[in-house]
Amino acid sequence: QGHLVESGGGVVQPGRSLRLSCAASGFTFSIYLMHWVRQPPGKGLEWVAAISYDGSFTYYADSVKGRFTISRDNSKNTLYVQMNSLRPDDTAVYYCARDVAGDSTTWGQGTLVAVSA
Amino acid sequence: DVVMTQSPLTLPVTLGQPASISCRSSQSLVYTDGNTYLSWFQQRPGQSPRRLIYKVSNRDSGVPDRFSGSGSGTDFTLKISRVEAEDLGVYYCMQGTHWPYAFGQGTKLEIK
Numbered sequence: 001q002g003h004l005v006e007s008g009g010g011v012v013q014p015g016r017s018l019r020l021s022c023a024a025s026g027f028t029f030s031i032y033l034m035h036w037v038r039q040p041p042g043k044g045l046e047w048v049a050a051i052s053y054d055g056s057f058t059y060y061a062d063s064v065k066g067r068f069t070i071s072r073d074n075s076k077n078t079l080y081v082q083m084n085s086l087r088p089d090d091t092a093v094y095y096c097a098r099d100v101a102g103d104s105t106t107w108g109q110g111t112l113v114a115v116s117a
Numbered sequence: 118d119v120v121m122t123q124s125p126l127t128l129p130v131t132l133g134q135p136a137s138i139s140c141r142s143s144q145s146l147v148y149t150d151g152n153t154y155l156s157w158f159q160q161r162p163g164q165s166p167r168r169l170i171y172k173v174s175n176r177d178s179g180v181p182d183r184f185s186g187s188g189s190g191t192d193f194t195l196k197i198s199r200v201e202a203e204d205l206g207v208y209y210c211m212q213g214t215h216w217p218y219a220f221g222q223g224t225k226l227e228i229k
Contacts, residue, residue: 001178035218037166045158045166045209047218059216062118095165101154101213105177107165 002027002106004096009111012086022079022096022108030054030074032099036081038092039110048094049081064090086115119143119212123221129229136197138224140210145190147214154213157186157195158220161206170195200226 008020020036036048049070050059058070069082079096093110120143130136146153157170168177170186173193183198197204205228210221 044207044223045160045211045220047211047220050216050218059218061217100168100211101156101171101218103171103175105168105171107167109165 001104002098004098004106004108006094006096006108006111009094009113011114011116013117014087014115016086017082017084018086018113019083020081020094020096020111020113024077024079024098027098027106029072029077033102034070034072034079035097035100036068036070036079037095037097037100037107038090038113039095040089040092046092047100051079083113086113088115091115118217119146119215119219121210121212121219121221123208123210123224125224126222127225127227129227130200131229132202133199136200136204136226138195138208138210138226140188140193140195140221142191142193142212144215146212147190153189155186155188155193156211156213157184158209158211159204159206160209160223161203164206166209 003026005023012018035050038048051070067085071080091114093112095110097107122141124139153173155173158166158168160166169180169184174186185196187194207223207225209223
């Protein structure tokens with residue numbers, strides 16, 4: 001089934017940067033499409049970004065395009081998202097997830113990012 | 118971009134009775150490989166989302182058979198044959214056919 005653990009969340013000022021990590025275990029990380037999905041407090045789910053199994057293709061929501069960069073290190077079984085120019089509306093719990101639309105998915109517990117002065 | 122629209126947004130239910138949630142997409146979700154990548158997720162209070170259904174009608178491992186998915190093209194439905202207390206929470210549909218992926222607004226299942 002597999003296990004995903006996000007880290008790197010916290011409080012950050014508007015305009016600053018933050019990098020989230022997601023450590024994978026219990027499955028072959030290097031063969032899966034991986035995603036970041038976020039959920040603002042009290043609101044619904046928003047798909048954020050995805051990266052192909054080998055990192056050659058990346059996809060972004062319009063709301064983060066040009067500010068967020070998704071990446072992965074298959075040698076470390078780790079997924080990342082670099083978040084620049086953060087805004088208050090980026091405040092959310094950020095989940096990493098494996099293959100959200102495919103035959104087998106796993107989600108992490110999430111990490112909270114709060115953008116506030 | 119594809120827009121996913123769920124209805125109703127709130128669904129009062131009686132325990133033991135059936136429930137149904139509708140999800141419509143702004144364009145067909147049939148992919149070039151012939152599959153339709155429409156999923157349903159459940160989120161209980163304070164928990165991470167849990168996927169229930171993938172590719173319209175396939176139940177994920179461990180999902181009770183009272184949950185079923187159906188539909189095609191742009192119209193999809195999640196049905197619960199007999200609602201149990203543990204089913205209360207918010208349900209989301211999600212399309213994974215077109216980039217960017219997209220979730221519906223969510224439907225809150227609550228006790229009538």
